Amino acid sequence: MAVDTSDRAPYAQLAGRLKPQLLKALENHGFTHMTPVQEKVLQLPTFTQDCLVQAKTGTGKTLAFLLPALQNLLEAKDLDRSYVGILVLAPTRELAQQIADECDKLTSACSPPLECHIAVGGSKKTVHLNKFLKNKPTVLVATPGRLIDYLSEDAARQKLSKVRCVVLDEADRMLDAGFAPDLRRILEQLPPKAQAGWQGMCFSATVPPEIKKMLPMVLTQDHVRISTIDKNEAPTVELVPQTVYPVATVDDVLPTLHSVLACAKADNPALKAVIFCPTARHGLPHIFGTGGAAPPKLPVFQMQSRMSQAQRTRTVEEFKETDRGLLFASDVVGRGMDFPDINLVVQIGVPSEKDQYVHRVGRTGRAGKVGEAVMVLAPEEMWFVAANPEFPIKNNGPFNHPKASTYPSAQIIQTALAKVPDQSKEQAYIGNLGFIKSLMKRYGLDPTGVVALANRFATSFGCAEVPTLSPMLVGKMGLKGVPGLVVEGKGLVRGPPPGASGSAGRGRGGRGGGRGAAGMGGGRGGFFDGPPRENGFGGPSSDERSGRGGPRGGRGFGRGGAGGGRGGRRGPGQPDRAREGSGQQGEEPSRKRARR
Numbered sequence: 001m002a003v004d005t006s007d008r009a010p011y012a013q014l015a016g017r018l019k020p021q022l023l024k025a026l027e028n029h030g031f032t033h034m035t036p037v038q039e040k041v042l043q044l045p046t047f048t049q050d051c052l053v054q055a056k057t058g059t060g061k062t063l064a065f066l067l068p069a070l071q072n073l074l075e076a077k078d079l080d081r082s083y084v085g086i087l088v089l090a091p092t093r094e095l096a097q098q099i100a101d102e103c104d105k106l107t108s109a110c111s112p113p114l115e116c117h118i119a120v121g122g123s124k125k126t127v128h129l130n131k132f133l134k135n136k137p138t139v140l141v142a143t144p145g146r147l148i149d150y151l152s153e154d155a156a157r158q159k160l161s162k163v164r165c166v167v168l169d170e171a172d173r174m175l176d177a178g179f180a181p182d183l184r185r186i187l188e189q190l191p192p193k194a195q196a197g198w199q200g201m202c203f204s205a206t207v208p209p210e211i212k213k214m215l216p217m218v219l220t221q222d223h224v225r226i227s228t229i230d231k232n233e234a235p236t237v238e239l240v241p242q243t244v245y246p247v248a249t250v251d252d253v254l255p256t257l258h259s260v261l262a263c264a265k266a267d268n269p270a271l272k273a274v275i276f277c278p279t280a281r282h283g284l285p286h287i288f289g290t291g292g293a294a295p296p297k298l299p300v301f302q303m304q305s306r307m308s309q310a311q312r313t314r315t316v317e318e319f320k321e322t323d324r325g326l327l328f329a330s331d332v333v334g335r336g337m338d339f340p341d342i343n344l345v346v347q348i349g350v351p352s353e354k355d356q357y358v359h360r361v362g363r364t365g366r367a368g369k370v371g372e373a374v375m376v377l378a379p380e381e382m383w384f385v386a387a388n389p390e391f392p393i394k395n396n397g398p399f400n401h402p403k404a405s406t407y408p409s410a411q412i413i414q415t416a417l418a419k420v421p422d423q424s425k426e427q428a429y430i431g432n433l434g435f436i437k438s439l440m441k442r443y444g445l446d447p448t449g450v451v452a453l454a455n456r457f458a459t460s461f462g463c464a465e466v467p468t469l470s471p472m473l474v475g476k477m478g479l480k481g482v483p484g485l486v487v488e489g490k491g492l493v494r495g496p497p498p499g500a501s502g503s504a505g506r507g508r509g510g511r512g513g514g515r516g517a518a519g520m521g522g523g524r525g526g527f528f529d530g531p532p533r534e535n536g537f538g539g540p541s542s543d544e545r546s547g548r549g550g551p552r553g554g555r556g557f558g559r560g561g562a563g564g565g566r567g568g569r570r571g572p573g574q575p576d577r578a579r580e581g582s583g584q585q586g587e588e589p590s591r592k593r594a595r596r
């Protein structure tokens, strides 16, 4: 990838510190100079120290941890290649695969070759496990759920008994409340750090203060801290201008998204964009794909964790290779994924967590390339911008590109919506309801306001009336008796909002209104900068996990598909945040270089 690092230190400077095989591989792949984070890590006095490394998205952190880890391995005199020497943990299957591919690149000049295996959900466990046990998995890249599965086998535990280095990529994610229990279980099966002395490395673009107390799980107290991000600097990449386009009402979100994409395509026929939406169920691929709202000649892709692994793998490969297209994605690709040449990231609605904004924006502007990031937000969602002034998000008012008026976007969306199956619209409603509920305090809403807002969104998704929910679902969402819901066997829930009069429309600038359908009215939520995780349902931390039912999530009840993991299901509206499953959906991911 053409990143201009020519003013940086050349890798050649590391002759003597890095094995010739590694330097050769870097050269073969056109990497001549270090990125800043690589420079800082590779110029440490030793490569064996524990470290916490923070650097912006797309700045080459993967090589920054692989190079020292591989160097240590290759120079170890007592290395037994039949045992795992380096264990890399990553939150998603796709990211694990990508890291393994990078590792293969780096070891391509090693003789004998160094084997890098992956252990991820969605692939056939027995096949991979047998290969892992029979071969020499000197490097293992894994997602936590599947690794826990492996570790239930004595022979697999044995393979990990000589681990020398444990890397957490997307470390803040791996250490957050969603993943930490799995991580703990994994570490319990490894030789104890205190005795075995394995090296711990944590890398991420974001390091929120909350994770600091979790660091001792993998890092010694005297670990080195490296950051290439200035304290006063925004953690997003400078080469990505960021803009929010506020829309007048929720009904304008989809037409504005259409205008944004159509104008971006008009400006750049080779538009390659990722469009993030809050939950897997927003139905956007339907609207822009089969509904036909995508600008002509732009292929439409979708990526979310409810797809089979075979579909996920195919989509990643295709979207990496294509030079144009629209990827409608949940946060399953929100972190770490390196799709070349993405020139636009669009966010519809708010991300589930502040840091997720940084990671989403970071899908563009990678490796020194330019990109652009925009958000299309309804008035009820504008709190995100107000609450996060550190992000350089420009608000120049509604989208007003000179070519916008040439597209009948509202009409195009209406026509597209008519082609979207009702079931998809209903799922979008459920997903959105759960999502808003999970961020209720952030939205400044009470339950009545949550339902009112979700109902207004339902209209904008093309629902003719408020979709009917089962009493069980309503109960589990904590919305029993909330006016505006339509419940199976009961119909529209009427009556005063629980504990309030008219609170649905009482946010800042609240206003009632609606379109006449049952409960479709409702007010604007006001801004309330409350804590982001106020409940266990569908909360921002309860994303796709191994399906083991951790502290949040795991217990699902959605009408939709099962989560990727063993018995794990996300609840409706739980953000699709890429907690990796170990389930056996799909087929073994195809590999460019056969993974052993």
Ligand SMILES: Nc1ncnc2c1ncn2[C@@H]1O[C@H](COP(=O)(O)OP(=O)(O)OP(=O)(O)O)[C@@H](O)[C@H]1O
Binding pocket: 001, 002, 003, 005, 031, 032, 033, 034, 035, 038, 055, 056, 057, 058, 059, 060, 061, 062, 063, 204, 205, 335, 336, 337, 338, 362, 363, 366, 367
């Ligand atoms: N020294 C280098 N010279 C040129 N390109 C590089 C160099 N190091 C890495 N790259 C390329 O930069 C891109 C981004 O690297 P990488 O995926 O490791 O970023 P990252 O910092 O881990 O991003 P994220 O925070 O999103 O996970 C990749 O395409 C990688 O091949």
